[in-house]
Amino acid sequence: MADEGDVFDVIVIGGGPVGITAAARAVRGGLTAALVEERLAGGECQYYACIPSKALLRPMELAAEVGRMPGLELRGPIDADAVLTRRDKSVFHFDDGSMVSAIEGFPTTFVRGRGRLTGPLRAEAEMPDGGTRALQARHAVVIATGSDPAFPDVPGLREARPWTNREATAVEQVPKRLVTIGGGPVGCEMSQALHSLGSRETTMLVHGDRLLPRAEPFASNLLAESFQESGIDVRFGHRPAHVERPVPGGQVTVQAHNGALIEADEILVGCGRWPAVHDIGLETIGLKANGPIEVDDSMRATAVPDGWLYAVGDVNGRNLLTHMGKYQARVCGDVIVARAAGRPDDELALRDTADGRGAPQVIFTDPQICMVGRTESRARADGFNVRAVEYDMGAVAGAQLMADGYTGRAKAVVDQDRRVLLGVTFAGPAVVDLLHGATIAVNAEVPLDLLWHAVPSFPTVSEIWLRLLEAYGL
Numbered sequence: 001m002a003d004e005g006d007v008f009d010v011i012v013i014g015g016g017p018v019g020i021t022a023a024a025r026a027v028r029g030g031l032t033a034a035l036v037e038e039r040l041a042g043g044e045c046q047y048y049a050c051i052p053s054k055a056l057l058r059p060m061e062l063a064a065e066v067g068r069m070p071g072l073e074l075r076g077p078i079d080a081d082a083v084l085t086r087r088d089k090s091v092f093h094f095d096d097g098s099m100v101s102a103i104e105g106f107p108t109t110f111v112r113g114r115g116r117l118t119g120p121l122r123a124e125a126e127m128p129d130g131g132t133r134a135l136q137a138r139h140a141v142v143i144a145t146g147s148d149p150a151f152p153d154v155p156g157l158r159e160a161r162p163w164t165n166r167e168a169t170a171v172e173q174v175p176k177r178l179v180t181i182g183g184g185p186v187g188c189e190m191s192q193a194l195h196s197l198g199s200r201e202t203t204m205l206v207h208g209d210r211l212l213p214r215a216e217p218f219a220s221n222l223l224a225e226s227f228q229e230s231g232i233d234v235r236f237g238h239r240p241a242h243v244e245r246p247v248p249g250g251q252v253t254v255q256a257h258n259g260a261l262i263e264a265d266e267i268l269v270g271c272g273r274w275p276a277v278h279d280i281g282l283e284t285i286g287l288k289a290n291g292p293i294e295v296d297d298s299m300r301a302t303a304v305p306d307g308w309l310y311a312v313g314d315v316n317g318r319n320l321l322t323h324m325g326k327y328q329a330r331v332c333g334d335v336i337v338a339r340a341a342g343r344p345d346d347e348l349a350l351r352d353t354a355d356g357r358g359a360p361q362v363i364f365t366d367p368q369i370c371m372v373g374r375t376e377s378r379a380r381a382d383g384f385n386v387r388a389v390e391y392d393m394g395a396v397a398g399a400q401l402m403a404d405g406y407t408g409r410a411k412a413v414v415d416q417d418r419r420v421l422l423g424v425t426f427a428g429p430a431v432v433d434l435l436h437g438a439t440i441a442v443n444a445e446v447p448l449d450l451l452w453h454a455v456p457s458f459p460t461v462s463e464i465w466l467r468l469l470e471a472y473g474l
């Protein structure tokens with residue numbers, strides 16, 4: 001039995017951006033919370049994913065913009081050392097002291113250790129010194145353990161000690177020759193970042209026929225064209241069959257299923273993620289650790305009686321994005337507060353509606369790929385009465401001023417029956433800040449006839465909205 005000092009209203013296991021947000025919301029609502037983190041407070045996102053990858057990508061983007069502006073010129077290649085130094089600052093030199101102070105300031109009890117469930121409303125933390133601290137929750141336990149990189153089952157791959165997002169974002173020495181497996185967001189962002197920083201020979205092995213298979217096909221095509229133009233060798237229909245690295249840290253050879261041989265100094269795997277459910281004590285409450293923890297729209301684990309277990313972020317498999325996980329965590333923290341106080345728990349703010357309707361995502365490549373809601377094919381598969389319209393963004397005055405030879409395209413997917421947007425995609429330079437307008441329109445289901453009155457300023461890239469509505473017939 002845990003002693004009184006170890007009893008909290010809420011225990012959160014996993015101190016990534018999502019777990020931190022869940023604890024913050026619970027405390028904001030008047031509850032006490034403990035947050036258990038095994039490694040660094042701030043999680044994968046802060047140290048090995050979103051933040052460092054964008055620090056590595058931004059110079060490439062700026063350099064591309066300069067290249068599209070007559071009168072400006074870059075003197076020489078990007079200085080990789082300066083970029084890596086700035087990247088190091090962005091990850092606080094792997095020191096989470098300020099993050100821990102912020103958490104303690106909520107206030108929340110920060111426990112450094114590996115968290116595990118030990119039964120209903122009970123958990124333990126295995127501390128770095130080998131000791132164990134028992135924890136007990138009055139109201140809820142929240143699992144926010146994130147995800148780990150998935151490895152395809154390719155002979156020799158694990159033995160070759162490939163890079164995952166961790167090594168790639170923490171790069172110290174940019175490999176001259178890089179081979180990437182996977183054409184999803186990790187493969188695309190990290191290949192372009194490392195190519196821009198000195199990977200002269202960058203080869204991407206993509207087993208399908210396009211990059212970013214969850215995006216609209218036109219966006220995939222624009223990105224592939226940009227990659228090919230910059231010298232990245234994108235090979236579609238290529239899956240690794242065998243990997244060899246006879247000398248640790250030496251040259252790596254990848255043989256594809258079609259017989260192609262690629263030699264490189266480093267190999268990067270970007271083949272998706274696996275929810276971090278292993279060794280977190282799920283079996284102590286009768287659950288199997290064999291996939292994402294399924295939750296309802298209040299983030300409560302559906303398989304657990306009495307509703308005390310919640311799961312938020314990558315570990316529930318809904319949308320593997322920091323902002324969506326943090327949104328789930330706000331819902332989760334608030335719903336726990338409402339239920340603990342015996343208040344109604346079915347208000348709109350206490351349900352996750354955005355994951356199903358309109359999760360936005362930005363791929364920070366050049367061109368940027370920004371999308372929200374359903375693609376046309378997804379909307380059709382979901383049974384909507386769909387009409388889609390597209391427009392060449394290079395024909396918009398604001399885009400022409402932004403860059404010479406601006407290349408970009410946008411698409412809106414409309415539910416014909418209700419005349420609302422189901423999804424929007426923008427692909428092109430400097431489109432990132434168009435996305436939130438689209439997110440509002442999709443999530444709030446703003447009728448097109450109302451959207452018509454949201455007049456874009458001249459001459460901005462946002463005139464693309466007007467062009468899309470005109471293309472639809474308004």
Ligand SMILES: Cc1cc2nc3c(=O)[nH]c(=O)nc-3n(C[C@H](O)[C@H](O)[C@H](O)COP(=O)(O)OP(=O)(O)OC[C@H]3O[C@@H](n4cnc5c(N)ncnc54)[C@H](O)[C@@H]3O)c2cc1C
Nearest residue numbers: 014016018038043044045049050115146313314320321322
């Ligand atoms: C290269 C890369 C780039 C990305 N870029 C973006 C981006 O630009 N924008 C975006 O929205 N998303 C991006 N993502 C996705 C994003 O990183 C994840 O969606 C996000 O990190 C999920 O947050 P989380 O808190 O659920 O998990 P995590 O960030 O993985 O945090 C989980 C935490 O739990 C801890 N933990 C795990 N098990 C235990 C345990 N048993 N006990 C104690 N602690 C434990 C871990 O140490 C970790 O700190 C990117 C992902 C990658 C790989």
Ligand SMILES: NC(=O)c1ccc[n+]([C@@H]2O[C@H](COP(=O)([O-])OP(=O)(O)OC[C@H]3O[C@@H](n4cnc5c(N)ncnc54)[C@H](O)[C@@H]3O)[C@@H](O)[C@H]2O)c1
Nearest residue numbers: 152182183184185186187207239240270271272320362363
């Ligand atoms: N900017 C962002 O929002 C951002 C950036 C990076 C990652 N993320 C998120 O992190 C998660 C992980 O990203 P990811 O790119 O690793 O995963 P992913 O699942 O999105 O893409 C992985 C790709 O690898 C391919 N693949 C799988 N096995 C393969 C094999 N044996 N050979 C060749 N290709 C193979 C898949 O077909 C897929 O296209 C995603 O959910 C993503 O949304 C987001």
